[in-house]
Amino acid sequence: MRFGSTGESVKMALETVRANKLRSGLTILGIVIGVMTVITISSIISGLDANVENWVSSLGSNVLWIFHMPVIGVRPTAAMLARKRMTYDDAIAMRDLPHVVATNAGVRHVNPIFQVGLIGVKYGTKKAQGTMLEGDTTSLPEVTDFKLLQGRMFTEGENDTAANVVILGHDTAQKLFGNEPSVGKEVEIEGDLFTVIGVVDKLKQVFGGGDNPEDNKATFPYRTLKKLHPEDKDIWISAKYDDPKNRALVEDEIREMLRRRRKVPTWKPDDFEIFAPDSIARLWKQLTGGLAIFMVAVSSVGLMVGGVGVMNIMLVSVTERTREIGVRKAIGATKRNILTQFTTEAITLCAIGGVIGILAGAIITLLIRLIISALPATMSATWAIIGFSVSLAIGLLFGIYPAWKAATLDPIEALRYE
Template sequence: MDSRLRGNDIIMRFWNPIIISYKNLMATKLRSFLTILGVVIGVASVIIIMAVGRSAQALIIDQIQGVGSNLIAVLPGASNEDGPPASVFGIAVTTLTYDDLQAIRNSRRLPEIEDGAGYVSGSVSISYRDSSVNASLTGTTASYLNVEDSEIGKGRFFTEEENLNLSRVAVLGNQVAKDVFGDGNPINQRIEIGDQNFQVIGVFEERGSSAFGAQSQDDSIFIPLKTAQKNILGINHLGFIRLKVKSPDLIDSAKAGTVTILRDRHNIKDPTKDDFSVRDQASALETITTVTNALRYFLLAIGSISLIVGGVGIMNIMLIAVSQRIREVGLRKAVGAKNEDILYQFIIESATVSFVGGVIGIIFGVLISLIIALIGQALGYEWPLLISPVSILIAVVISIGVGILFGSYPARKASKISPMEALRYE
């Protein structure tokens, strides 16, 4: 026997049962359709859940990164890495100052830092002529524009001299400008913040809201940091500092350098007594990724249940098929089929059913994921369509696996039937 024929043998060993199962499936179309449907729903839901989960995760991470992945935040008050800083709970911590900011910006030991900005915030009412509007107030340094990558639409941003001179100038967020001035030109108009006169020198471009953390620039009014501290809020400390690092891979060394400088300035020897905390996006991203991953796997587990239900459907149908085709089994055995021949025939048959269901399920799963992505995009989200080839491969393997797993019991049952009893069966 030559090897070519042996190769043929292996192909035929699988090909014959596939042809046989195709014929049997076509003979009972509705039943086959319903069996396959169970697998289709299972596989499709797994693919949809995996795709939607990944897309939602990508959307969330993208939003966080949109805030700036090369930013470090320095917050007053100690906190461990995972918990929120004290200031979140409304406790005013006064340990961070403008001099700290200047020390970090000007330090020769921190070449990684490109720029930094200090922030204080409050809530104020803005009056123009007879109308007044409530807005959030941000006092910041001239470096704000560079650190936050913001752009001025009209006029200009204030300078560092204006900050140091406690100038009463204001830059309006896009929405605030519309609320106060309508369609009019705000530049060089005088407004009242609290009971003090300010000159409007600029208006920001519209920026849109970011999903996490930072309050919207559009709804805020910006004045020089020192002016806000002395004239409006009556404080000396900073709410927080943001540092812009030259590139994301320098974040860790920039954080370490910042910590060293601040401990030095605050005379802290024991790291557990830190009166500040340094954060970056990476730790937030890590937390979010952990949470969203957990959600994804949870959803995947639910999707897998429908796949198991589909498998039970296959088992049910195969058991019926075995008892309906008991005479066929008897005949095949009478003409020389061994027990394992019958076993393979039925296993391949159920694997074929689940494979076909798997392929159709993949097609539906991809289509529905695509539709969900299109709807998401139509609603204005940057919803990416993320279907990994790996998830499709897994779906195919799992669907065949389900067929083999749930088909093996009926197949074993069929293979054990004695030929004599099978032929006698009416």
């Protein structure tokens, strides 16, 4: 085999690794840790990204949200908090817009923090605590991912008369009735009796594992909840429109209508906010962007340490093999041959570290999926390729100087070296 060829250099590098297993293992440890960190963190991010996308899609397609202040990615100012609230009539008026299919006006009552644990719903001797109370219009199933396991949706007549009917969340019904039918039974909520007319299917959540607070909820007709809690005035409007391509047009129509209804002068900005589920996805991307920077920073430390270790072992290797280099030069090896040999050895060492790091990251990813259901880690082939490529680049970068030192040795002085 020709001296200085890539194949021979790789073979010699592997022989060096086998001959000095402990030294080689400690040398590439930094590379292993760096690549493993990249694989592990990117796997967690990829899994969570997929979960967030699925959850956002479950919030409704072609949906816009309207609220009196921003609530996603912005800290409201005192002026925003003091804005006039949305109204039930605003939601009804939006239904007349050309591209709006349905609207829902939702209002929610949650026990104050200092009262967490109060009984929300009671049936006989069984109790569901900390239950959220929510009032909605009959359009709720058209606007959101609202699927009933049992029963039916309340009617316009029940909303108009503020009837004492309720639809229970999945977990609430389980606590009260177990696997028994719930429809038609009466439950006690805040001293009043309500007839159960439906039970909602279990809802998706962003992170798996644990109980979803949205599954411990009692949903009433809008006017029924207002009868229970007239003090709750924060109305959340959801508007479903006909086609994704009409989003900008629908936003403009809603904005124009609300400015007119709320009597906002032309020279003043909107005193309300219009946003969509993809706002959550964008905010999540910003958060994971910061996590990705952290991942790069942590892995860079390991890779740099590994690179310095590779340079150190290659310099030791050049010193140990000085006489061998002299012999090879004497029988015709060129500077390029020597440079190629030692550079390839350094890259091979780092490649071994990269492969071990990828395997270690894959094992950790699998363990995370099996042990921690809330972190649905998914290994990314892209990041595996990036991690391996970076390990090769580290080998090239930190192997150049020892290779250059070996290539520039004087053959006569090298032959005299003992």
